[in-house]
Amino acid sequence: MLESNGGTRPPSPLPGSVPLASRGLLTAVVAAFAAAALSDLFAVYTGVRLRMLADDDTTDPTASSLDSAYSLYERAGQVQVSTTLLCAVLFVTWFFLMRRRTGLLAPDRFGMGQGWAIGAWFIPIANLWLPYRVAVDMWGACSPLSAEGETRRVPMWPVNLWWGLFAGNALLGRYAASRLDTADSLTEISDAVTLYLAVDLLYVAAAGAAVLFAVRLTALQRLKATEGPYWTPPGS
Template identity: 45%
Template sequence: MSAFDQPRPATAWPSWAPTASFGLLAGMVAGLVLAAACDVLSLVACFRLRSVIGTDGGFTAASADSFDSAVSLYDAAARYQVIAYLPCAIVFVAWFLHMRRRTEPLGPDRFRNGPSWAVWAWCIPLANLWMPHRVATDMWTAATPLPRDGEPYRSRLWPVHLWWTLFLASGLFNRLAAYKYKHAVTFTEARSGVTQDIVSDALHLGAAAAAVYFAYRLTVMQRVKATAGPFGPAPVQPRTAEGTP
């Protein structure tokens, strides 16, 4: 049995325990909504271009104007995604660092890396494939209330895993789609690249929704633990009938 599974004795909770900032959370959510809106536009552009290309043996029967218009919308949507991604990423990393600092006093022993890794984890090649997930997992476990007497330590990490899996999958499909579309020789190959782009946009939308849920849950957990103490709110005792000892 690991140390994390051991019930912990009650201790005095520091009066200086931090509370979460919902202002930065709102800004981060707004950035994700903007990115999601660009993903929806990209999906519309992808479906339009895919329908124009057709499936007739690698040729298109659409007029030149229709084809050029569909390609123009597809390229514009891709540009909007890139433009929206930068401010969204900046605000998200700022929120990520903020929450890393806020959650550390709630469970210093849960963290395997210093606070600066909340930023560097996103910047270092290869390490950015798993380090942000590790930091997020540490924050989640730190914000999880400690077990009461006789209870095992449980931290349901599925919101963290879901967000990170969708995020990585969307990035992978995006790279494959861009490569396939850029190097397409026939309309059939281009249509295949657009289809992969549709999958990428759908996964990215899912990742944005999962990120909002993860961020909201973590923020609420941090606030509750900081205000109610390390064991969370006291359980509600059932009422007894009047006169019953």
């Protein structure tokens, strides 16, 4: 699945010869992440409600009120799972198609074949790093060239922000899940829910960062595919 970079830079594609990234699919990705963010905020609300009942020292919460609050919290989690699966399907589809289109712009910039844009997400542990490498290569492939043919680096903070939030929150989410699964007292449930509140809030931030990354990369791909590989300084 590895692609050879070769010893020389391949010919640059002519403007208009590379398919443009789909704005329709991008819109669907953005909408899915918006739905996921709303479900995360709903989970935060139900988590705060459950935690307040569990920690309330002024009244003695009944078993039925706690069961009701916990049931609502679990339903919020089910909604999160559904929206997360939708995001995963749409985003990985967009990610693969973007890898294919950016590969046409600068095939020498990639160390892994197109299949890794999908496969990298499903390798345990390695999926905390490999998709980021594909994203970095795509970002570099969309970076314009100077008149001398050297790559003009586009700031990579959208890539780093998205992946830092995503990977870090994935690890924190696994830890919070293990804490909640083993909780057998109100105090332990309260502590686990507090962790999940942080996870859910960070997922909202990660969703926003993913949207920013997708929109910026799509814009870069469309610009380079439309105007050609070379960057023209403003006013020249």
